[in-house]
Each structure stands twice: as structure tokens, then as C-alpha cells.
Amino acid sequence: MVENVASTVAELEPEDFYLLSGLEQGMRFSEWVDREKLPEFTEMTPEETDYRLNRCADRDLVEGKTIQYDGYRLAFEGYDALALHTFAERDTVAGVGAPLGVGKESDVYEVSSYRSFALKFHREGYTEFREVMQERDYTADRDHVSWLYTARKAAEREFETLEALYPDVSVPRPVDHNRHAIVMEKLPGPELADARLESQQVVGVLDLILREVTTACRVGYVHADLSEYNVAVGEEGVAIFDWPQSVPTDHENASELLERDVANLLGYFSRKYPRETPDVDPERVADAVERGEFDSVEAFA
């Protein structure tokens, strides 16, 4: 739990962060960093490095594994600690609060600073990699891609997309980014899947979402994972979030992905609100969205 990581971060000393970032450096070359080589990366003496390693292991920030050598790597809590430390130094985050959501590949927390924001830690690659490593317990590490890299790339991609889309498209305002973590504005309300729309709101909300999708296309992006779980609905309107897998509109599969997004959304509305949702052809709607000509589903009924 990151609530623990936040309190752990508060009790860490500068040398503990040298240890964690030394391990981060070492993981560019191997998934499990040899304890004996660690001082090269931490730039501390072997004694100090060992002492800090034990402190971090006691706090579950690092994990050890004996292979042909005594290996260590960052646990995701250790990587979280590094990102949180950076955000604290930049005054982006002053405290970590309650969980806001758990995704398939992320943990999202409420954080405070001059106001309340959402902090999303990406976890892509962490579990997958673990399985792969167990299957072929190799130490050669020739095609080594650390989960740190995968998770960081996903966070970078998501942050860049949010920056490109905001404020033209209604997405959470991006605030800061470090390693595998992004800080953004909180969503305006619950996920569409948890919202109970009144009959007379249904078509209006569907149109709002599809107009945002249309604007995103005009700016140059297709979400590519659009569903009732990645759209929030509030009093002030809708917001589309969770963008790490988005593709540029000039991507070879962009049209296909857009059509799938539109079909997912229309499918959800017609299942949940069968009486209010007009029966329309997703392909024709997606075409209009792509051309920037979408205004209302009613034109397709």
C-alpha cells in the first residue's frame, strides 16, 4: 500500500535514496543487481551500501533473490518511493491519501499539494516480467528489459498524450510526471459504468463523449481502449482518461481502433439504456468522428 510507502518515504534518509537510485541504475543492465556490484552504482562505500540495502529490504522497498549471485532489485514500492521523493522535492505532492482506484496495470491515489490531485503509478510489465523470469530463470540478461522501463514508458506516453489533448479535449489536466508516475487533476465524477443516467440525459451524454472523441481525433489521437471504465461523468460534464495505449491518427490501425472504440461505447449504451439509445451503425458513426463531422447520434438513427 502506498499509504505505507508515503510514511516510509518520510522516514527515509538521503543515503537510502542513494541506495534506491543506485539500484535503479543497476537495473538498466540486469533485472537482479549483484550485491557486490551495487557500490559502483550507489557511489557509497560497500559498508554503507550494505547497511542501506538492509534498511530498504526491511521496509520492503527492495527484493532479493539468490541466483548465481546475491541479486537485488527494486520492489514497486521502492520505485514508488523514488517518484514520490521527486514529487515532494518539486512541491508537486505534499501527502498521499486514500486509493482512488485500482486498474489492471496501475494504482491511483489521491494526493495533496496546493490542491487535491490524482497520482497514478503505472505497473505495466511488473507482473508479466515476474512470470517470464520464473519460467526461464536466466541470468545472462541479454535481452533484458526491466519492468521499470516498461512502466516508465507507459507513464511517459500517457503524460505526453494528456499534454497534447488538454485543454481541447476533456481529459484530466496533466500536472507532473516522474518515472512511472503521473500527477493529474481528479476526475469530475464516477466512471460511466457506475453512473445512473436519467432517461432524458442518455443521448446528451453519449453525444458529449463522442464529440470529445471527435476532437481527440482532430488533435491527432485515438484512445484505443475506450469503454465505460475509462470515461467519467460528472455535473460539469464528461472526461476521458487512461490514455497510455492511445495511437496517433496516422497509425496504420487508427481507423480500425477508432471504430472499435465507437462500437464499444455504443454497445455499452444500447445494453444499459436500450430504450433511450438510438439504433445506429457504429461504422458510420466512426466515419463521421474520424472526418470531424460528428455532432449527434440522432443524425444516424
Ligand SMILES: Nc1ncnc2c1ncn2[C@@H]1O[C@H](COP(=O)(O)OP(=O)(O)OP(=O)(O)O)[C@@H](O)[C@H]1O
Ligand atoms: N484522475 C483521476 N482521478 C480520480 N480517479 C482516477 C483518476 N485516474 C484514474 N482514476 C481511478 O483509477 C482507476 C484506474 O485508472 P486507469 O483506468 O487510468 O488505469 P488502468 O490500470 O489503465 O485501468 P484499466 O484497468 O482500464 O487498464 C480508474 O478506473 C479510476 O477509478
Ligand SMILES: [Mg+2]
Ligand atoms: Mg482504466
